[in-house]
Every structure is written in C-alpha cells, then in structure tokens.
Amino acid sequence: MKISKVIIHNVDYGADAHTHWQIGIVRIETDEGVQGCGEIGLAYGTGAEGGIHMARALAERFLIGRDPLQIEPIWDDMFRRTFWGQGGGPIIYGAMSAIDNALWDIKGKTLGVPVFELMAGRMRDDIRLYANGWFVGLNTPEEWAEGALKVVADGYTALKFDPFGQTPDGRWWYPRRHIDRDWALLAVRRVEAVRKAVGDDIDICLDIHGNLGTTDAIIYGRMLEASRPFFYEEPVDPLNAACMKKVSDNVKIPIAGGERLYLRYQYRPFLEQQAIDIIQPDLGLCGGLTEARKIAAYAETYNVHVQPHNCGGPVSTAACVQLDAAIPNFIIMEWFPYFADDRYAIVTDPLERRQSDGRYRVPDRPGLGVELNDDYLKRFDALVVA
Template identity: 45%
Template sequence: MKVISIDIFDLTPELGNRGIAPICIRINTDAGLCGFGEVGLGYGNAHFAGTGIVRDLGRRVLGRDPMDIEAIWEDLFRNTFWGMAGGTVINAGMSAIDIALWDIKGKALGVPVYQLLGGTCNEKLRTYASQIQFGWGPVKQYLNAPADYAQATQDAIAQGFTAVKVDPLGVTDQGEWVRSTEDGSWRLRGHLPSKVLDLACARVEAMRQAGGHTLDIIIENHAFTDTNTAIQLARALEDFQIYYMEEPVHPLNSRSMREIRDNVNIPLAAGERIFTRWGYRPFLEDRSLQVIQPDFCLVGGITEGKKVADLANLYDCMVQGHCCGGPISTAAAMQIETAIPNFAIHELHSGALKAHIRGLCKYDHMPEDGYYRVPEAPGIGQELSEEAMSKADHYLVC
C-alpha cells in the first residue's frame, strides 16, 4: 500500500481569523483506503500557514507505505531541516499527517486507533464545558455581568456537565474581548487594577454559587497574565476551590510557571502551545505543571502525543487534550485519552457547539450526561462530510 495523494480542505475559509475555521487533510492510498487528519491552526493568526505547511511536508509522504508511521514521523522531524526546530506551524503539519496515517492504519486493521495504543484505560471520558465567557449554546457571546456567568454555568450543568472552564479576565467591563482593547484600561500585566480583579472574582463567585461545591471550575488565563498578575489572581480565587489554572504565564517559560506554582495553592496546567517531548521536558522535570494539555493536532500527532502522555505519567502529571478545532481534532484526542492511565478530563469547547462546526463531520459525536465514549469504528472514528469537502477551498498534493 502506498500514499498517492493528499487533499487539503480549508473548510470555512470565509471565517479567516474571525473564528474557528478548521483545516483538515485526507491522505489517499492506492489500496482505496484514506485517512483524515487536522492541522491545529484553525484559529488565531496562523490560519493560512496551515494549508501551506501540508503542501510542503506532504511531498515527502508520497509513495511511502502509510503503515510506517514511526519512520515517516522521524523523516519529517529530522530530515526537513525545520522539523527539529519545531514551532507551531511545522508541528501542526506533522500532526495532521500523523493523525491521518493512524486513521489509515486503524481502517486497514479493522480496529479503532486506541486499540493500537494499548487498549482501554478509560471507558468513559469525563468532559467539561469550556470557555463559559462565550456563553454556553449555539450563539457566541461575550459575557460581562456575573449573573450571565452564573446562567451559562447552569446551562452547562443542565446538560450533565460537572466541570466548566472560564477566562474571568478575557472579557472587559465594557463587554469586549480583551485583545480588542487598545487604551490600556483593562490591564492584565504588572498589577491587576482593583476593578479588574474584583469583576473577575465576582464572575467566578457567581459560577460557584450557581454550581455548588461539587462543580469543578477551571480557570483559563490564555497567558494574558504575567507572573505577578497570575499570582495575584490565583490567590484571590483560591477560596473558590479551583480545579486548576490554565496558561497563567508565557507557555514556554517553565521557571515563571514554577514561581507561580510555589506561591499559590492551585494546580497549574498548560500545553496547547508546547510541542513534542523536548518542549514538555522542562515543565515535567521541575514539576511546574500538574496537568498537561497537548493539542494532538499541534504536539506532533498521535505518535508524539502518546509519548508525551507516557512521559507525563512518569512525573505523576495528568493529561487533558486541548480541543479547539474541528471534529477530527476531537476524534484524535479521544483515541489517546481512552488509552492512557493518566487521563484527567476532556475538553468540549463552546465553539464545538456551533452549527458550522458540527456540520463539518460525518458523525455528530457529542457527550451524553457530561461524558464522551470513544467511537468504535476503525481508525479515529470520524470523517469529514462530503458536503463540507465539496464546499471547502481545496488543494491537492500529488
């Protein structure tokens, strides 16, 4: 069996950088089998690099046996010059190719990928409602008032979720996303002004009251804070029984992360902007992170993601896959999370509730009563719909 071509689908190009716009690939073989992967650049400001990197790396995969996943990964890592330097774009392209190859292998052998990773460790995947500050429903909002945060929390609980995540600093007191403000009135570095800290605490307090003491609340910082302001926020929130705090500081600075960990009583998490074992190594060795959050469409795919998870297990560190993309991203994460003993919880981003994302996939997998079950279909258990592929901007590597 040989790889004969790679299709690249920019699935919602009209969104550009204004929302989640997934970029997926399909690797085709001369045996008629195909596999789907996702480039983890469907949000932020690297969107168009996603199609380009697969066009570059994909040429090295043509003519290869898709079953030789480890050898192909090593070739992309060591023989492309930029592979060992890593970075967001390179690793995103490698990840998409790797996931698609695992999808082919599972289909060729007639088993779901998690069976090839060691079988079942977790029959059900506890799932949390992610990014409550955008509301919890089919329409994206920027929530401002604490009462609105309480209502979004109640909406998630009504669907069976027992854990939620919120960025209490991400929306300003004017109801704007923090990255859109330019006048410095909503300062998040150096020292948090009283109005910022008070509103953040009021929002989290409202969520705690809405959910009671059994609800797990995850705090998202998006690395908007620095070492000082992260410590300031964490100390103010400690009494609200925070499950863990995500990206409190620059995601590649393990010393700053460790300083925060030494000064607060909240576990720390990060990982969506950390790549490969080499990237995670300092955070695990100095125990600055208690939960790692690899995005399997960015970290190096399933091949590297499983190794990162196993390395984390050596340091008693839990794993929560980062999911902020399309349906292929979710499917890949579930395959690994099902197979690892140090699984923490699964992320369901508020963007995944939106019709334009759910409509991209052949199978509309959603959690039941706050839990996912991994699909039992061969491969990763998910494919793009024919309609989504027909409407996408399309590139072909052959």
C-alpha cells in the same frame, strides 16, 4: 499499499466576535482505497494558512508513494529531514500532527481496529468532558452565574472560562501583564459568582491564556483559591517554565498548560521542574498521536495528568478520544458544545453529537472512528497533492 493523493481542505468560517476560525483538514488517500484524516490544530488565532501550505509541502516531499503504515519512519523524516522540524513551531508541527493522525487513521482502518487498540488497548470506556465557550457576551458576575447554570442544566459536571478575558465594559480583550485592579477584582467576583451558582459538585476550570505577569498571577490566584478551581491554566507566559513554577509554588490551585508546547522536548522543563500538574497537549499541534503518547508517558513518570486541548473540529475530537482511551494518566477532556457554525458537519457522524451527560462513550469504529463528509467539504477550497 502506497499513498496516492493528499488533499488539504481549507474549512474557512471567517471572523466571529473573538477570532478567525479556519479549520485545516488533511485527507490521505491510498492506492487500495483506504483513506485517513487529520486536523491541523490552528483553527483559531493567526496561522491556519501557514499550516495548510506546510501540510502541502510535507505531502509533496515525504508522502506520495510511501507506505502509510510506516508511521514512525515518516514522522522521523518530517522531523529531521525538513531541517526546521528540529527547531519547529506551530506551523510545521501542526502540519506534521495532522498527517500523523491521518496515518494512524489509515492503519487502524487497514487492520480493522480503533487506534487505541494500536496503542496498547483501552483503559476506559467513556471520557469525562468539560464545556468551554459558553460565556461569550457575558459581563457581570450575575450574567456569568446564569450562564454557568445553563451549562450544568445541559448535563456537564465541569466547565471552563477565562474570567479575565472580558473587560469591565463587556469587550473580549486580553489584559496587560499588570492588569487594572478593577478589572482583576471583577474577574475574581465572576469566579465567585459561578461557584456560588453551581455549588460544590461542579468543577470550575480557569483559563488565563498566559496573559498575567507573575506577580499578578500570584496575587489574584490566591484570591481565587477560595472558589476551589479544578485548575489554573496558563496563568503566565506558557513558554516560561520558571515563572510557571513560581506561580505553582505560591498559589494553591493545580496548574495546567501545554497547548502551546510542541513535542516532548518543550515539555521537558515543565515536567522536570514540576511546574505543571495537568498537561494539555493539542493532538493537532504536539506532533500527533505518535508524539502525544510519548509526552503522556513522560508525564506519567512525574505523576502528571493529561487533559488534551481540543478547540477545533470533530477530527481533532476523534484523535483526542483515541489517546484518552489508551493512556493511564488521562483526567478530563475539553470541548466546545456551543459553536454557532456547523463545523461538526465536517464528518458524517461526529462524536460531539453522541455526548451524553458530559461524557463521550469511546467508539469501537476502526481508525479514529470518523469519516469525512464529502458533500460538506466540497463547499470549501482545497489543495491537492498527487
């Protein structure tokens, strides 16, 4: 079997109230008719175009004519023979990740088994989820409490939000390192209102997006302790292990982070300093399934849990579920049930539509467990390498 063609689909939804949504899907085709898919983890923010064109460059140089079942050799070539792979960043690792996941998809389909069977087998039958993205447009603590109750009514036992991400006048905006006190206290009241509304049995996850300075992260983190958050995600700059450790030492909430860390090498200081309690590798950025299982095993030596970051499309979800099913230190998984666009149509039978009571049943379908929807994808531009 040889790789005969690579197509990179640019699923561009344009701007919404928060960001620009642009999902890059990599499709790898073979001369035996088996194909696999992966997703570049740059669906939001700035950089999706870079990831798409990097995927094209990698496909031209390292994929066409190769045996797709040789996953580790291809990964090693993309890492070492690009020169920049050994320095890296989200553009090159996003492209590498999508390609890697597509190769795992092909291998699973070729052998007729789910990817988790190739990664030493199934650890669990279903995956617990937390809901994100439910708070758009909310402002007052009372509005946040009402919004959270709707999420619970939809069957979720955990939810996530950034209480500092909305200004006092209702705009989505990130604060400065030293946040205005009235804004910070409003954020604390939002969390308190959500806790009071949902009760003690619902887990509250807080995402600070790395925006606070260390002092403010500690000051307001201590105020948030009474609301018993499940975790305190990226309270400070996500690349600064020492600052994260300082917050961890001074705030009695488990610290989470890792969506902007790439490969096991960047996770190393956070794990060795025990600065993070829950790591959050993005399967479309961290190096794909090949690297994610190594990161998870590395974290396991420090008794650190894994919660995959998942803020894109249904191919990302499918890859995350395969990892979740196979690793012993999985704890919970992220997803966005309230997107206004039709991104779940990227595949024909998305796992998102099979969610029940805030959980996914692990699928038994071969590969990643999803198939691309050609009728839908033809609406968008694509790059072809053959």
